[in-house]
Amino acid sequence: MSLLLFTIRDPAALSTLSRHQWNLLLRESRSQRLCARLSWIIEDRGQAAVCPPGVWPDLSAQRFFSEYKQAQIRLELRKLQKALGPLGIPIMLLKGAAYVHAGLRVARGRDFADLDIMLPRERLEGAETALERGNWICETKNRYDQRYYRRWTHELPPLHHRTRSLEVDVHHALLPLTGRLRPDPALIWAAGRQLRDAPYVVPCPEDLLLHAAAQVFQDGEIAGQLGGLLDLHQLIGELGTEPGFWDRLLPRAEALQLCRPLYYGLRFTRSMLDTKIPAEILRAAQAHGPGALSNRVMGLLVPRVLEPRYPIRRPARAAAWMLYLRAHWLRMPPGLLILHLFRKALRGGKD
Amino acid sequence: MNAASRHPARIAARQAPGNGVRYRHGPFGIQVDTPLQELRQLLAWCYGPPARGDDSDIPRFHVRVIHGPLYRRPLFPQALFKADADTPFAPFPRSHAFPLLEWGLNWCIATRAHQYLMLHAGVLERDGHALILPAVPGSGKSTLTAALALSGWRLLSDEFGLLDWRGGLLWPLPRAIPLKNRSIPVIRAFSPKAELGPTFPKTRKGDVAHLRPPEDSRRRQHEPARPGWIVFPRFVAGNPLVLTSLRHSTAFTRLSQNAFNYRLLGATGFDALQGLTRTCRCWSAQFGDLDAMVSALERLPHPQT
Amino acid sequence: MAVNGRGLRWALWDGDNVVFHAETGETHLLSDLPTLVLRMLLAGPLRTSVVSERSAHACSVANDSAWRQKILAILGRLEGLELVERRSDTATG
Numbered sequence: 224m225s226l227l228l229f230t231i232r233d234p235a236a237l238s239t240l241s242r243h244q245w246n247l248l249l250r251e252s253r254s255q256r257l258c259a260r261l262s263w264i265i266e267d268r269g270q271a272a273v274c275p276p277g278v279w280p281d282l283s284a285q286r287f288f289s290e291y292k293q294a295q296i297r298l299e300l301r302k303l304q305k306a307l308g309p310l311g312i313p314i315m316l317l318k319g320a321a322y323v324h325a326g327l328r329v330a331r332g333r334d335f336a337d338l339d340i341m342l343p344r345e346r347l348e349g350a351e352t353a354l355e356r357g358n359w360i361c362e363t364k365n366r367y368d369q370r371y372y373r374r375w376t377h378e379l380p381p382l383h384h385r386t387r388s389l390e391v392d393v394h395h396a397l398l399p400l401t402g403r404l405r406p407d408p409a410l411i412w413a414a415g416r417q418l419r420d421a422p423y424v425v426p427c428p429e430d431l432l433l434h435a436a437a438q439v440f441q442d443g444e445i446a447g448q449l450g451g452l453l454d455l456h457q458l459i460g461e462l463g464t465e466p467g468f469w470d471r472l473l474p475r476a477e478a479l480q481l482c483r484p485l486y487y488g489l490r491f492t493r494s495m496l497d498t499k500i501p502a503e504i505l506r507a508a509q510a511h512g513p514g515a516l517s518n519r520v521m522g523l524l525v526p527r528v529l530e531p532r533y534p535i536r537r538p539a540r541a542a543a544w545m546l547y548l549r550a551h552w553l554r555m556p557p558g559l560l561i562l563h564l565f566r567k568a569l570r571g572g573k574d
Numbered sequence: 575m576n577a578a579s580r581h582p583a584r585i586a587a588r589q590a591p592g593n594g595v596r597y598r599h600g601p602f603g604i605q606v607d608t609p610l611q612e613l614r615q616l617l618a619w620c621y622g623p624p625a626r627g628d629d630s631d632i633p634r635f636h637v638r639v640i641h642g643p644l645y646r647r648p649l650f651p652q653a654l655f656k657a658d659a660d661t662p663f664a665p666f667p668r669s670h671a672f673p674l675l676e677w678g679l680n681w682c683i684a685t686r687a688h689q690y691l692m693l694h695a696g697v698l699e700r701d702g703h704a705l706i707l708p709a710v711p712g713s714g715k716s717t718l719t720a721a722l723a724l725s726g727w728r729l730l731s732d733e734f735g736l737l738d739w740r741g742g743l744l745w746p747l748p749r750a751i752p753l754k755n756r757s758i759p760v761i762r763a764f765s766p767k768a769e770l771g772p773t774f775p776k777t778r779k780g781d782v783a784h785l786r787p788p789e790d791s792r793r794r795q796h797e798p799a800r801p802g803w804i805v806f807p808r809f810v811a812g813n814p815l816v817l818t819s820l821r822h823s824t825a826f827t828r829l830s831q832n833a834f835n836y837r838l839l840g841a842t843g844f845d846a847l848q849g850l851t852r853t854c855r856c857w858s859a860q861f862g863d864l865d866a867m868v869s870a871l872e873r874l875p876h877p878q879t
Numbered sequence: 880m881a882v883n884g885r886g887l888r889w890a891l892w893d894g895d896n897v898v899f900h901a902e903t904g905e906t907h908l909l910s911d912l913p914t915l916v917l918r919m920l921l922a923g924p925l926r927t928s929v930v931s932e933r934s935a936h937a938c939s940v941a942n943d944s945a946w947r948q949k950i951l952a953i954l955g956r957l958e959g960l961e962l963v964e965r966r967s968d969t970a971t972g
Contacts, residue, residue, distance in 0.1 A: 242631070242632055245632050246632050246633065246636070249632065250636055250658055253658045253659075254658045254659035275631060275632050276631060277601065277603070277631060277632065277634065278632060280689040281634055281686070281687075281689065283689075284686075284687070284688040284689040285686070285688065287688045287835070287838050287839055287840070287842075288838065290840065291837070291838050291840060291904070294840065294901065294902070294904055295904075297902075298902055298903060298904075301902075821892065821895060822892045822895075823890075823892045823895030823896070823897055823908060824895075826890060826897050827897070827906075827908050830906055836906075837904055840899075840901065840904055841886070841888055841899060841901055844888050844890075844899040844906060845888070848890040848897070851890075852890075
């Protein structure tokens with residue numbers, strides 16, 4: 224097993240690592256960009272002192288990236304609120320932004336690629352105009368891409384403010400409109416929680432977890448998503464202690480059509496990260512797994528692409544490619560998929 | 575290349591924990607895995623024999639310098655720098671593997687060593703006090719750092735001023751000083767003690783030759799120094815020496831723009847820089863003659879202790 | 880007018896003041912008068928007329944229209960740096 228997985232499963236075992244194993248652990252964490260999160264896992268278990276000389280300052284110094292990004296996110300949100308608040312358009316925070324503002328421990332040391340928010344679909348046009356007036360600009364110039372976003376996805380083309388670099392993704396649904404699973408945004412809004420100390424709404428705990436699972440197992444390409452799996456692991460650890468969380472989770476997943484990604488999320492956090500999940504929930508979730516063959520194949524592919532492997536190799540190429548195709552298959556009807564991949568290929572693979 | 579690299583013997587060699595050479599640069603242990611014999615030789619010339627694999631500590635940076643694509647090997651062989659999963663630069667000609675490795679390590683340090691406020695500066699020490707020479711384009715920072723290192727100052731570092739923001743001390747990172755173009759003959763003429771490596775023509779920064787870090791600086795690479803003076807140098811050919819005392823606020827502002835990670839560190843960087851600026855006397859120095867500048871810096875008023 | 884966010888850090892040197900603004904991550908170099916204005920607003924939001932009046936008093940100058948223009952210009956610049964922001968509720972002062 225990879226040393227990073229080993230450590231996440233049982234941080235107390237760090238004191239048993241040899242120098243050589245420490246070296247591998249650090250290399251794995253670096254290539255997965257998980258050093259800062261590892262440093263929090265180590266600190267939470269009081270293991271900082273068992274790190275060999277020089278290791279702790281190095282690991283904990285990687286937290287600056289996350290803190291810098293969190294400050295950018297807070298600033299951007301204040302600006303968005305200033306632009307949209309007067310129009311009475313509510314802002315729901317998704318993913319990392321929600322973790323930060325809800326004060327969840329999973330946010331610590333986390334990498335934030337961009338800022339994700341959701342707006343009510345019927346207010347989207349008004350919001351777009353307000354954001355344009357507020358000097359947010361669209362990054363996508365390409366007309367095909369623009370059309371792709373508007374017609375087929377669950378978000379506007381990425382925006383950023385003229386004077387700031389942070390990318391803002393404005394969603395109106397959790398998952399692409401063309402996908403097989405379409406959780407109803409109205410349900411998510413209805414269950415959302417108003418934050419006490421900021422004028423934003425965050426999804427309820429079950430929805431946070433379901434969305435995170437969908438991120439990894441429905442909307443993404445899985446490969447290189449160990450950070451996403453760690454999100455699930457930590458969210459389960461933190462949200463799972465809320466009274467009634469586990470009773471509400473499966474019914475909620477059914478209501479939002481997210482049983483399958485939840486099944487994968489529970490299965491692979493459990494098998495790879497030894498996440499504490501009530502046995503009856505695991506059993507009940509199994510009813511939502513795929514057919515036997517498909518289940519086997521996922522069981523083979525997913526750990527192969529998620530587990531860091533050394534000496535440095537990319538995540539297994541073929542497995543990653545198959546999961547990439549799968550992600551697109553889940554998002555789009557097959558005819559469209561071929562068209563989209565063809566356009567991507569025409570543009571020299573430029574993403 | 576695939577068939578060759580999949581050969582069991584090569585895989586074994588790549589995986590063996592003792593493969594590659596280890597060096598220590600100040601606070602950082604590094605491991606370099608490379609099949610390039612010339613590169614290992616230059617490393618040994620510059621930094622001495624490598625540390626023994628098992629008794630040195632865990633490398634902070636684990637890098638590789640490997641062969642470029644096979645099809646280029648017969649006519650234009652290349653070298654490629656890799657740090658874990660990252661490949662920050664396009665390949666270099668293989669004969670430039672040494673500057674490639676040095677720049678690659680700079681990249682590693684600049685993107686990772688945030689337990690320091692990293693000034694882009696040359697740093698030297700005398701009587702326990704550090705002299706900081708921040709770099710701006712055209713400052714002649716490396717030339718001046720090299721000249722001082724050959725004139726009785728202890729070399730702490732040429733590229734990175736590593737300011738420990740917890741304790742406020744500067745930590746050494748004595749590595750080769752890359753001299754560019756005109757600076758190469760200038761330093762040769764400046765001191766017969768200067769040990770310069772081969773000249774690498776036409777790199778992306780012009781012709782480059784490396785000054786070997788003095789023995790003493792390597793031996794004392796674990797001794798930090800207290801900040802004493804900050805001097806912003808500016809080389810203007812033919813001009814007389816002008817040393818001007820600088821306001822603290824000006825020095826602060828200039829350093830904040832000069833440091834690699836000032837913005838990233840946020841409030842921590844601000845506090846560290848304020849502490850640094852407060853304890854130092856700050857100057858700007860315009861010079862046209864290296865010898866005059868070196869002797870002027872020797873006469874700087876002693877910092878308060 | 881009100882100070883935008885908390886977490887200002889200062890390095891004060893005679894006549895030049897450096898301030899770090901955690902909210903934007905920016906560092907600014909301010910001379911004495913803008914510093915005075917900013918520190919006044921740190922205590923709580925004020926109307927621009929009050930800022931002008933109090934600063935005139937602190938500097939022992941007349942609070943005439945030239946002074947008011949000057950203070951408005953400073954507030955405008957501080958607003959541009961996002962150090963202060965306009966408040967619609969025109970809080971007390």
